[in-house]
Amino acid sequence: MSSQRFENKTVIVTGAAGGIGEAYARALAAEGANVVVADLADEKGKQVAADIGGLYVSTDVADEESAKALAAATVDAYGSIDGLVNNAAIYGGMKLDFLITVPWDYYKKFMSVNLDGALNVTRAVYPHMTNGGGAIVNQSSTAAWLYSGFYGLAKVGVNGLTQQLATELGGQNIRVNAIAPGPIDTEATRTTTPKEMVADIVNRLPLKRFGKPEDLVGMCLFLLSDEAIGKVVDKGAKAAGSLAELAAGTDIVGICVLNDEQVRSVVTGPDGLLSTARPGTIITVHSTIGPDTAVDLAEQCAARDVVLLDAPISGGAMGAASGRLAIMVGGPREAYEKLKEPFRLTADMLVHAGPEVGAGTKMKLARNLLHFISFTATTEAARLAEAAGLDITKLGKVVRHTDAVTGGAGAIMLRETTATLDTDDPWYGIFTGVRTLGEKDLSLALALGDELGVDLPLGQIALRELAPGLGVPHLEGETA
Ligand SMILES: NC(=O)c1ccc[n+]([C@@H]2O[C@H](COP(=O)([O-])OP(=O)(O)OC[C@H]3O[C@@H](n4cnc5c(N)ncnc54)[C@H](O)[C@@H]3O)[C@@H](O)[C@H]2O)c1
Structure with missing residues (x-):
């Protein structure tokens, strides 16, 4: 028997008449949830609800009254609401057009469902999350980061909406997260995307196969569940409701x-x-x-x-x-x-x-300045090594090994000030030694860069700034 993480919990899944939403609804019911299937596709939605012993509520996520009626019907049936999955979208059979040319009416309708729909249903539902809080999962997509016209633009909005709502609702112990799947094999994908395009997309995927709705179920249910907090409670922590x-x-x-x-x-x-x-x-x-x-x-x-x-x-x-x-x-x-x-x-x-x-x-900012300047320097060193025909993974091994032995950049951070050193300071001899060695090696690396045609701007800066930075500048007329 599967675990029963959602016993006595009520979760609404919008767009659950088919595809990914249906998979979420079935998995939630299998783990004990009272599931409310909210969709426009009445026949299929009723069938899914009947199969899983849930409630079907015919809903248009773009309509304010319809969303309120969904929340009211859920509370009537189950008392309160613990979870909401904003999954509904115009996707199966959507118009393929450009942002520049898509008719305004279609664009506005599309956004009212695919972006505003998630906000509309959230606004109607969250006041009923009265069991000490709740969890909301918004369905985004990797399309948010790719060129995908108005479909991708709506998902960019879903990502932003998720962040904003997390901030506004966090104080009421309502968690808001998003899932951004790559291409998933649903009937909607098959009807929306031309076959050749599907083959091309699959070919470019690392797994060389479409994802399945079931691949997403684990993440969605985890985000809806108290499992994350449950792990620490099991180890002796106390959970607070707000x-x-x-x-x-x-x-x-x-x-x-x-x-x-x-x-x-x-x-x-x-x-x-x-x-x-x-x-x-x-x-x-x-x-x-x-x-x-x-x-x-x-x-x-x-x-x-x-x-x-x-x-x-x-x-x-x-x-x-x-x-x-x-x-x-x-x-x-x-x-x-x-x-x-x-x-x-x-x-x-x-x-x-x-x-x-x-x-x-x-x-922390100073620490991270060093960290990311070093990362940038690493990329410059790697370019030089690559141009010299070296295996940069081996170079990486050497860097990690010697940094562990010498302490890396932190090894010279032992003085209490960055001021120039007096010649009788005990650090003077040590840092002039570091300077001599550093300038020699930097000069040789820059010469190698010249020979191989590799531009090394950070190396140039280092050769110029190492001596004054260490507190042992060259005397006037002296060069590095
Ligand atoms: N399939 C993929 O490759 C993929 C990848 C990433 C994200 N997504 C997203 O996952 C979600 C589900 O995708 P799917 O492949 O299962 O598509 P789908 O078309 O099968 O599911 C969308 C559901 O939303 C319903 N719906 C549409 N407009 C509605 C409205 N106004 N009110 C209520 N319900 C409405 C539809 O009837 C349908 O059941 C969508 O948000 C989609 O953008 C899909």
Whole structure:
């Protein structure tokens, strides 16, 4: 028997009379959900609902009254709503035309279904997600990133809509995500796309086959389920039904959402953390946001005796999994000290970046400046090696090996200042040695670039800037 993640849960799937939506509806029902099939294609929709013991509601996702009636019929039948999949779209049999020439009436109708439809149904449904929150999944497409005319444009809109709604509804514990499948073998695809085009698309796919609706089911059901949170609850964490409930019972709250707007909504939005946080609560912001946002939010928190610190993270998923993250904290030292014990569980490096909120973010930005300049330098070195006929994967092995031994770029970050060195400074001899070696090797690499016709602009800058950067500039008249 399959797992029953959706027992006592009610999920609406729009456009579920066939294709991908039907696959979602069937899989949800198999896992115990009360499924509401919402479509315009009444005959097929009724059949799917009857097969899975669900409810069919004839719905036009583009129509406000129709969407409200869908929500009302669902609540009548099942009490409340836990999930919504905005999958309906004009796709099967759609007009193939260009943005420049498609008749306005068709374009407007198309957008009202394929883009506004998702917003319209969400607006009607979310007030009924009263079981402590809910989950919404919007059906996007890889067409959003390819040339696909008005079809792709609507999916670009669906992506944006997903981000915006996630921000607006996050405070009510409603998760909003999107799935962007590549070409999927449904009747709609077969009728919409000319055969030769299908063959060409399949040929360009890495798997050399179309996806199947069933390939998408696992992701859709995961996003709708409480499974992600369930994993940590199984390990002893407590689940909170809302941000307000979370803040009311917690001393330290960490935020890891996407961007400034989302952080603002979590902290100061309606029913956000500040609505219930007790005096003395510490809020740490791990998302990389603008330093000004952190300062502004810290002021609003201080007015309620809540301390907000910025605490960006370095180390990625690998660091998190192994408990080896680095966390850079900006804000009062006293609050920082209280983080040491709990944060040691995920981070083996905790740094107090400075007493001002925003200092952690500035440190992270400097760290990432180095990171991405190095990546760019890597591409330049790889071009030189490639032009010299070398295997760049072997070069990569050598780089990773020696960086692990020497410490890479961080190996020279041991001084407390970037000021020019006095000749009697103990670092002077060491850095002039680094300068001599660096300038020799850079000159040889640039000469090799010249010989092979490879432009090495970062190498040129490095040869010019290495000496003053190290704090051991050449004397006037002396050259690198
Ligand atoms: N098939 C693919 O290759 C593919 C790839 C990526 C994304 N998608 C997206 O997945 C979704 C489903 O695609 P599919 O291949 O199953 O297509 P489909 O045409 O079979 O499914 C769309 C469903 O939406 C219904 N619908 C259309 N207008 C409606 C309206 N105004 N109100 C209510 N229902 C309406 C249709 O009756 C149909 O049942 C669409 O959003 C599509 O854009 C499909």
